[in-house]
Amino acid sequence: MANTTNTNYGNQMLSSRIGRGFRQLMGDSSGVMTFIGLILLSLFVLMAIFAPYISPYSPVEPSGAPLLSPQWGHIMGTTNLGYDVFSRFIWGSRMALLIAVIATSIAAFIGIPTGLLVGYAGGVTDRIVTMIMDSVYTFPGLILAIAIAAMLGPGVLNISLSIAVVYIPTYYRVIRSQVSTIxxxxxxxxxxxxxxxxxxxxGKYILPNVLPSTIVVLSMNIADAVMTEAGLSFLGLGIPPPVPDWGYDLAKGQQFLLQNDWWMVVFPGIAIILLVLGFSMFAEGMDEYLNPNIGEKR
Amino acid sequence: MQVSTKQVLLSVENLKKYFPLKIPWTQALLKRERPTVKAIDDISFNIKKGETLGLVGESGSGKTTTGRVIIRLIEPTSGRILFDKKDISKLSKENLRRARKDFQMIFQDPMASLNPYMRIGKTVSHPLEIHKIGTPAERKEKVLSLFEKVNLIPAKEFFNRFPRQLSGGQRQRVVIARAVVTNPKFIVADEATAMLDVSVRSQILKLMIDIKEDLGLTYLFITHDLASAKYICDRIAVMYLGKIVEIAKTSDLFKEPLHPYTRILMGAVPIPDPKLKRSKIIPKGEIPSPINVPSGCRFHTRCPYATKICSEEEPELVEHQGRLVACHLFDKK
Amino acid sequence: MMALLEIKNLSIDYLTRNGTVKAVDDISFSVEARDSIGLVGESGCGKSTTGTAILGLLPPNARVSGSILFKGRDLLKISNEELRKVRGKDISMIFQDPMTSLDPIMRIRDHFFELLRAHYPKMDENEMKKISSEALKSVGIEPSRLNNYPFEFSGGMRQRTMIALAIALQPSMLIADEPTTSLDVVIQEQILEVLRDLKKTKNMSMVLITHDLGVVAELVNKVVVMYAGHLAESGDVYSIYEKPLHPYTKALLESIPNVKLEDRELRYIPGSLPDLKNPPKGCRYWPRCPYVKDICKRETPPTVEVDGRKVKCWLYGGEINAGIDKTSSAVS
Structure with missing residues (x-):
């Protein structure tokens, strides 16, 4: 069969665990799972693209009284500064997707070729590079990202870079282990x-055979990057305000949770959950689709 | 024709391949000599142009390693491999890569020897691309005509298929087509029919014979199956534990095997005739480990005719009645 | 007298994502006590599926119909617990790959003890040791090697061990699924010798599942030839090898390379094995058959009895061709 190597994408990635849980839940209907994932993803992508047209207000200017509860005109309420939560919900997808995609691309761009070359070369090079990658891999992801982000300072590219570093070993490990079997x-x-x-x-005999699992890691990785990005902004290491960002909103909203102003926390939280879920379900569904050796008997 | 058949195409001289064993470095420090697996232990033979030499033996005999070393997919430990009077074992990496269009290999497992993500038309034309032979249009034409030759018809339809859409027999036809696309002179066929179903096995064997006549090829046919070897080989070399124990013309070998091991091997092949009740010599035990090769004649531990000299002195491959055999029974000294 | 094992109209389908695989289609045969029969065919003919069905070891996506009567009991109808009691004690099975069939971290004796305890929970250790030693001895392994681990055994010895495990409880039937396929010829010969010996000394019938007609000729007295899920022909080994009735059997026998025969001409069956998700209509062999007629492409041939043998081919019987004399000459 084309791709019978049993890939373990590592338990470090939370999204992989979420996806697997769903797979168990849904049983054999991986097609449905992929489909739901795909719908969630396209919703967010469309939201990000058409943000200027669908958001009712500007996300960075007050559009009403502060701390309005969800009501007609502000379906998700307003923030303490009077920003429309719904508009920030929509615009936030831009930042989340942008950073996740850039970070993942950087990680893939470095991790995949390294895995290919090192895995193919084997020997001493393999042992040394693998040791380095493993030591990065064993480091708790968020803490590493925090350290690098604190070092590099704010900015889209810097945040992306600090997230990318965390995920390079994931690509490297998956690709290398596949290459060394193939x-x-x-x-x-x-x-x-x-x-x-x-x-x-x-290029022609090994890469095409590892590509399917790369796609799976890629989409799982984006999901994780979304979470890491939110985590960084939550801690104040992300994009400086007032740029709409779910993680930042979450942190801000937390301060008002005690006085029962729940909408500032709940809606950005839902956004993060749905986006991560979308990528995870899509990834896990793809994994099963691309590894069709389940339930088949020769 | 008469002259060309006598020309030697491939000549293997004192070929050895030892694989060093992996041992913990603590032990490596203490031991002066690293233990090795003697996969091939000093073998020599010739293959003439247009001939098919069979290399027969059990697993662990070193026959597969021999095939791979000859076309240098594995580096030999020592010895010479003269192909068309050039020593393959001395070629530089780049020259070897270029020379590869002249000798090809057919692998055992047709399921595993094709890239699952490459269309078979591309798979077969790839060697031409690599060696920069012809224009894209010419290559495609060549591949299509080859497909017809190996009976992958309609060729145009097969051209764009993926390996998973093919049956085992069809895949092996693709592998054969790829092996001959660069017009090589020599092909190593490693258990080319072993994984195929009985009814397909003979088809492929026939195809290999036909294509050989057609293109004037020379084969090294590696197999554990004496019955298949009988149909395709002109001469057969029997290997045991890294050594050649007997080389003879196919007809001679089947009429009267000389070496005790050849006899046993031949007697062990089941014959599809329930009426035949043969008296069989079934040897003791199994093939010993190539790490600790028995002293003297390697086969003496299992040989029903073994005498004292067999455990002491290694018999040489000597001529006996116009054939070569390595056994003290036939050693005139 | 009732047959030891009687398979009646057995059909097995596998449900897969890409469609239903008709692995076995309406086959019937029986095994008498002390019979040894060879279930012969190429890959995908359904021989292994039939073997695993007897022991109830089919994967969950299999759908079975028909009946498998063992000593009068239908194995397809009894509970899993009852079936478990049958396995190993009444019917046992050996598989192709001796390298993976033994647990690498268990000693050989533990394999035996586990089996014995599963069937006789109260048996004491001495008794178990005695039985295991006996079983090992009967396949030509020193009982002292009971304390070894599987990795200390060679491939041939592992297969002997598998056989010893299979016969330890004196089953009345042994199913051997390609027992020698992954072994070298010399080792194969040794294993065949063990099986031949067991056949003589133990009161046991045997079902040998194999693609190798040579191995079959050496070991069995009855042959069942299968092709693409159909039972092509069954009968005693001598008459089938001497005068095969079904065109497939005939072509198969001719196409196997034979070390003994003088002639060096290669015969083969053209075409390839059918796709079982979409098998040819009618007789499944017709696309490769030289005697193909219109009816073969339309309807599945009935199974008829010819000279005490069963054959599923339109050349014999049916409305169009009743005379046996005429038809048997058609194939020879």
Whole structure:
């Protein structure tokens, strides 16, 4: 079969655990799961793209009295500064997706080629690089991101970078372990026997075979990046206000929770949960779809 | 024709392949000599142009390693591999890569030897691309005509299929097509029919014979199946524990196997005839580990004819009645 | 007299995501006490599925119909607990791969003890030791090796151990699924010798599942030939090898390379095995059959008896061809 290597994407990624839980819950209907995930994702993506057109107010200017509870005109209420929570809900998806995508791209861009090359080369290089990657991997993700973010200072690119560093080892590990199995496959030996260059072998015989699992890691990773980003802004290490950001809103809203102004916390929280869920379900569904060796008997 | 058949295409001289064993470094410090697996232990043979030499033996005999070392998918420990009078074992990496279009390999498992993500048309034309032979249009034409030759018809339809859409027999046809697409002179076929179903096995064997005649190929046919070897091989070399124990013409070998091991191997093949009740010599035990090779003749631990000399002195591969055999029974000294 | 095992109209389908696989389609045969029968066919013919069905070990996506009568009891109808008691004690099975069938962290004796305890919870250790030693001895392994771990055994010895485990409780039937396929010829010969010996000394019938017609010829007295889920032909081994009735059996026998025969001409069956998700209509062999007629493509042939053998082919019987004399010459 095409991809029978049992991939473990690591338990470090919370999203992977969420997704797996859902898979158990839904049983065999992975198609439904992928579909729901996809719908959630497209909703958020559309929201991010068309934010200027669908948000009723500007997210960075007061649009009513402060701390209005959800009501007609402000369906999610207003913040302590009188910003419309619904508008910030919509605009927040931009920041969340943007940073998650940039961070994940950086991580993939570094992690995948490193995994490919090192896995293929093997030997001492492999042992050294794997040791470095493993030591990063064992570090608690959020704490590492906090440290780097504090060092680099605020800014979209800096935040992305600090999140990316956390996830490079994830790619590296998944890709490397797959490459080291695939490189001993007969078709790779076959490629060598027809005189293919190493780069050709990596590009045409190994990469296509690890790509499916890369897609899975990628979408799981974005989900985790969304959470990490929210975590960073929650701690005040993210994008400086007043740029709409769910993590920041969550932190702000927390201060007013005691006086029963729940809407400032609940809505950004729901946004984060739904987006993460969307990516996780999509990833897990894809995983099952791309590894069709479940329930099949030869 | 007469002249060309006598020409030697491949000549293997004193080939050895020892795999060092992995041991903990604490032990490595204490031991002067690292233990090795002697997969191939000093073998020599020739293959003439247009000939098919069978390499027969049990698993652990070193036959598969031999096939891979000859086309240098594995580096030999020592010895010479003269292909068309050039020593393959001395070629630089780049020269070896270029030379690969002249010798190809057919693998045992047709399920595993094709890239699952590459369409089979591309798989077969890839060697041409790698060696920069022809234009894209010419390559495609060549592949299509090859598909017809190996009976993957309609060729145009097969061209765009993926391996998973093919049956085992069809995949092996693809593997064969890929092996011959660069017009090689020599092909190592490693258990090419072992994984196939009985009714398909003979088909593929026939295809290999036909394509060999067609393209003037030379084969090294590695197999554990003496019955299949009988149909395709001109000569057969029997391997045991890294050594060749007998080389003979196929007809001679089947008429009268000389080496006791060959006899046992031949007697062990089940014959599809329930009436035949053979008296069989069933040897004791199993093939010993190639780490601790028995002294003297390697087969003496299992040989029903073993005498004292067999455990002391290693018999050489000597000529006996026009064939080569390594056994003290036939050693005139 | 009732047969020891009687399989009647057994059909097995596998439900998969990509459709239903008709692995076994309406087969019937019986095994008498002390019979040894060979269930022969190529991959996907349903021989292993049939074997696993007898022991009730089919995967959950299998759908079974028909009946499997063992000593008069329908194994398809009894509870799992009863079936568990049958396994190992009345019917036992050995599998193809001796390398993975033994638990690497259990000593050989623990394998035996586990089996014995499962069936006789009160048996004391001495008794268990005695039985295990006996079983090992009967397959040619020193009883002293009971304390070894599986990794200390070679492939051949592991398969012997599997056989010893299978016969330890003196079952009345042994099912051997490709017992020698992953072994070298010389080791295969040794294992066949063990099986031959057991057949003689133990009062046991045997079902040998294999693709190797050579192995079958050495070991069994009755043969069931299967093709793509259908039972092509069944009968005693001598007459089938001498004069195969079904065109598939004939072609298969001709196409196997034979070390003994002088002639070096290769015969083969054209075409390839059918896809069981979408098998050909009518007789499943017709796309490869040289004797194909129109009716073969339309209707599944009935199973008829010819010369004491059963064959499923339109060449024999049916409305279009009643005369046996005429037809048996058609194939030869």
């Amino acid at each position: 490189k001993s496959e007969l078709y790779v030996e076959g490629a060598r026997s027809i005189g293919a260059k190493n780069m050709t072998i990596i």
